[in-house]
Amino acid sequence: MIRHILFWNYTKKVKDEGKEAEMLRFLQDSVETMNGNIDGLLHAEIGPNVAGGYDLVFYxxxxxxxxxxxxxxxxxxxxxxxxxxxxVTDRLCGDLATTL
Structure with a gap:
């Protein structure tokens, strides 16, 4: 299995306009279009990064x-x-191969 993990920040425009919550819902809806519809994709989600440093985590x-x-x-x-x-901007990506 591969765990595909991305970290992002909201753009300055999103932050300046205070649209983080609205954009999070938009991105979550966008991710949901992929779940169950891409062969080999077992699960995908996006949410706030509670650890800090980046605004969002895509998993x-x-x-x-x-x-x-x-x-x-x-x-x-x-x-x-x-x-x-x-x-979003400032993308950081990692792919972890695991054996399960």
Whole structure:
């Protein structure tokens, strides 16, 4: 299994306009479009980063490395990335391979 983890900050515009809560709901809805609809994606979610340092954490579990590669280019994931474009910045990514 692959654990795909991203950290993001909201853009300055989102913060200046006080739209963090609204954008979180928007991003959560966007992530939900992928759950159950991308082969190899076991689960995905996004939420506030309670540890600090970054505003958001995106977490996904994928079946294997091939599933991760397919996920990156899947139309639903590409659409999600496009929706995120003006909302988040400062992306940090990690992929953890585990044996379960």
């Amino acid at each position: 996904a579990e994928l079946r294997d490395e091939e599933s991760l590669k397919a996920f990156r280019d899947h139309p639903l994931h590409v659409a999600h990335r496009e929706r995120c474009r003006d909302i």
